[in-house]
Amino acid sequence: MRKKVPSTTALQIFEAAARHNNFSRAAVELSLTEGAVSRQIARLESLINCQLFDRAGSRIQLNSVGEHYADQVREILERLDRDTQYISGMHKKNSHLNIAALPTFSSRWLIPRLSRFKKRHPEITLNIAARTDPFILSGSGFDAAVHFEDPAWAGMNISVLFQERLIPVCHPALLSNGNIPEQLNVLPLIHRRQNPDAWYRYAQESGVVIDNPARGPRYDLHEMAIAAALNGQGVALLPRMYIENELNSGVLVSPWLASDTLSKTFCLITPPGPETHDMALRAFQSWLQTEVTINN
Numbered sequence: 650m651r652k653k654v655p656s657t658t659a660l661q662i663f664e665a666a667a668r669h670n671n672f673s674r675a676a677v678e679l680s681l682t683e684g685a686v687s688r689q690i691a692r693l694e695s696l697i698n699c700q701l702f703d704r705a706g707s708r709i710q711l712n713s714v715g716e717h718y719a720d721q722v723r724e725i726l727e728r729l730d731r732d733t734q735y736i737s738g739m740h741k742k743n744s745h746l747n748i749a750a751l752p753t754f755s756s757r758w759l760i761p762r763l764s765r766f767k768k769r770h771p772e773i774t775l776n777i778a779a780r781t782d783p784f785i786l787s788g789s790g791f792d793a794a795v796h797f798e799d800p801a802w803a804g805m806n807i808s809v810l811f812q813e814r815l816i817p818v819c820h821p822a823l824l825s826n827g828n829i830p831e832q833l834n835v836l837p838l839i840h841r842r843q844n845p846d847a848w849y850r851y852a853q854e855s856g857v858v859i860d861n862p863a864r865g866p867r868y869d870l871h872e873m874a875i876a877a878a879l880n881g882q883g884v885a886l887l888p889r890m891y892i893e894n895e896l897n898s899g900v901l902v903s904p905w906l907a908s909d910t911l912s913k914t915f916c917l918i919t920p921p922g923p924e925t926h927d928m929a930l931r932a933f934q935s936w937l938q939t940e941v942t943i944n945n
Contacts, residue, residue, distance in 0.1 A: 653696055655696055662693075663701065667716070667722075744929035746774070747791045753875075757872070759795065763775060797916070808916060815911040816903045820900070824904065837865045838862065839868065841869070854911070866882065874886075889907065917934055
């Protein structure tokens with residue numbers, strides 16, 4: 650049975666007409682006549698046997714079916730554009746790896762070290778995308794993920810990298826000459842939205858009195874919490890691995906004890922099988938393990 654696959658020309662014209670909700674404006678954008686746009690839309694509607702626009706005289710209005718189809722078409726065209734540009738940038742002698750990683754880990758730990766990987770493996774290009782939550786690796790388009798240990802990765806190959814441990818940090822201007830532990834009870838506390846009870850757990854573990862561990866602003870990413878701490882907005886519980894430079898330079902200080910229990914396990918997640926057969930992925934895994942060993 651022949652598949653009902655519209656031409657890319659028809660899809661591009663429909664997407665423009667749907668976005669403008671006007672054939673004339675779509676025609677101007679695409680350097681076509683309004684009649685050409687109208688004919689392409691009519692052919693598309695005939696192919697799918699469904700009206701995408703409601704018509705009243707010379708006026709058109711995208712209907713609910715058209716809105717749904719427009720969202721799908723827009724996503725397809727954007728992905729096709731990305732994939733085409735990606736393929737056009739590939740060299741037949743080079744290997745490409747698509748890695749999913751946590752956003753702050755990527756910007757603060759992984760990317761600053763990639764020059765060493767590139768020096769060792771100039772034939773491999775790493776493409777890195779941010780993923781904050783675990784996902785199904787198979788069929789995702791990613792070759793591997795660097796993420797927290799999680800039951801969602803069941804069935805995948807899991808290589809433990811290191812433990813993420815949290816320490817309280819703040820801008821030095823926030824501290825007074827008084828009792829340092831007691832100042833946690835009065836300073837604003839910065840939270841990550843995904844870990845809302847972190848300060849409560851830290852208070853229990855350290856024995857530091859914090860009357861209201863839920864007070865203070867909440868941010869989605871560690872990168873946001875770092876920015877807030879750097880701007881003197883309060884004390885943040887942050888992984889030390891992300892802020893070594895700031896601590897060494899003194900723009901952030903940590904006069905409090907680090908947590909022993911507030912930690913997560915970082916892992917490299919690769920597709921299932923007895924071993925990773927892809928040479929590029931094996932090279933990345935070996936380099937990553939070396940970097941972890943050097944920095945621990």
